Amino acid sequence: LKKRQDTSTPAVPYQQVEYLVNIAVAGQKLNLDFDTGSADLWVFSDSLPASSKKGHNIYTPSSSPSYKVLSGHKWSIAYADGSGASGTVGTDTVTIGGTSVTNQAVELADRISSSFVTDGLDGLLGLSFSSINTVKPTQQKTWFDNAKASLSSPLFAAYLPFNANGAYDFGYLDSAHYSGTPVYAPVDDTNGFWEVASTSYKVGGTTHSLPGNTGILDTGTTLALMVDSAVSAYYAQVSGAVNSRSLGGWVFPCKGTTLPDLSVRLGPTNYATIPGKLLNFQPADASGTQCYGGLQSVGGGTMNVYGDVFFNAFYGIFDANGPRFGFAPL
Numbered sequence: 392l393k394k395r396q397d398t399s400t401p402a403v404p405y406q407q408v409e410y411l412v413n414i415a416v417a418g419q420k421l422n423l424d425f426d427t428g429s430a431d432l433w434v435f436s437d438s439l440p441a442s443s444k445k446g447h448n449i450y451t452p453s454s455s456p457s458y459k460v461l462s463g464h465k466w467s468i469a470y471a472d473g474s475g476a477s478g479t480v481g482t483d484t485v486t487i488g489g490t491s492v493t494n495q496a497v498e499l500a501d502r503i504s505s506s507f508v509t510d511g512l513d514g515l516l517g518l519s520f521s522s523i524n525t526v527k528p529t530q531q532k533t534w535f536d537n538a539k540a541s542l543s544s545p546l547f548a549a550y551l552p553f554n555a556n557g558a559y560d561f562g563y564l565d566s567a568h569y570s571g572t573p574v575y576a577p578v579d580d581t582n583g584f585w586e587v588a589s590t591s592y593k594v595g596g597t598t599h600s601l602p603g604n605t606g607i608l609d610t611g612t613t614l615a616l617m618v619d620s621a622v623s624a625y626y627a628q629v630s631g632a633v634n635s636r637s638l639g640g641w642v643f644p645c646k647g648t649t650l651p652d653l654s655v656r657l658g659p660t661n662y663a664t665i666p667g668k669l670l671n672f673q674p675a676d677a678s679g680t681q682c683y684g685g686l687q688s689v690g691g692g693t694m695n696v697y698g699d700v701f702f703n704a705f706y707g708i709f710d711a712n713g714p715r716f717g718f719a720p721l
């Protein structure tokens with residue numbers, strides 16, 4: 392599992408960090424971005440223009456004897472950072488680790504936005520609930536939905552340590568990837584996400600309530616994105632922090648800043664504490680004077696997004712039995 396900084400300049404001003412997983416689609420190796428915030432498995436295909444294919448592994452259905460066209464089916468997806476892709480659909484055998492799924496819907500991109508060309512990924516593998524898969528006229532299932540009956544347990548876990556290679560464990564928990572005992576929160580899959588109640592948070596020794604708020608556990612988002620009241624309360628504890636329009640979010644002086652921890656409530660009981668040191672994402676400008684925070688605003692609404700910054704601190708357990716989300720410190 393390779394951690395990559397892609398060089399894309401998506402709508403959001405920070406580089407999309409991706410943890411790419413090398414998988415086989417009918418024996419053709421591809422590096423896919425495993426995304427628990429979406430439900431489409433799509434790949435760079437030979438129907439893309441030559442300029443888009445440069446530097447990528449391309450899936451060529453014509454050289455796969457097991458590929459079948461899903462005639463008349465289309466897909467189209469747009470992501471929160473303004474990137475997007477679309478194309479046609481077929482089925483093939485998709486193998487991850489030791490598990491093969493035959494007749495898995497594989498969505499072939501014949502159009503992709505520029506940020507994907509410069510990314511290190513050769514496509515995405517959606518791991519949210521299949522209810523938000525974009526294939527029409529017949530919605531398709533995620534690889535995990537198709538695989539879970541043949542796994543020893545219907546679960547997968549994300550191990551995404553900071554600045555290191557990570558892993559996705561399918562069907563079992565790898566005790567080498569976490570410490571202590573996992574705690575669990577019930578998941579509400581109404582919106583198709585691994586969504587849990589997230590009704591309070593703690594920063595600087597104060598507990599703040601977030602009535603009616605939820606959080607989605609999203610490996611496809613780089614940062615932690617919370618509602619404005621929480622982001623303001625957090626950076627109020629950081630001297631010199633400003634919400635910079637020009638730099639596209641909350642920044643603070645790189646020198647001399649010790650960021651506070653952020654504890655977010657997941658489910659009815661437990662808090663997950665993200666250490667402050669994981670909340671310094673990267674220098675915001677070439678001079679390296681200002682640093683860009685790992686906590687940024689989600690914009691409006693009451694749905695917070697706990698992205699890779701969360702998984703840099705916690706092993707994330709996505710359990711279809713429930714469904715429920717479990718976590719334990721790395």
Ligand SMILES: CC1CCN(C(=N)N)CC1
Pocket residue numbers: 426427428429470471609610611612696
């Ligand atoms: C709610 C949004 C979170 C980011 N997304 C994603 N990881 N694919 C899109 C949905």
Ligand SMILES: CC1CCN(C(=N)N)CC1
Pocket residue numbers: 397399401407424426428470471472474506507510611612
């Ligand atoms: C969830 C996806 C958002 C878009 N991505 C990107 N621009 N590299 C990939 C992950």
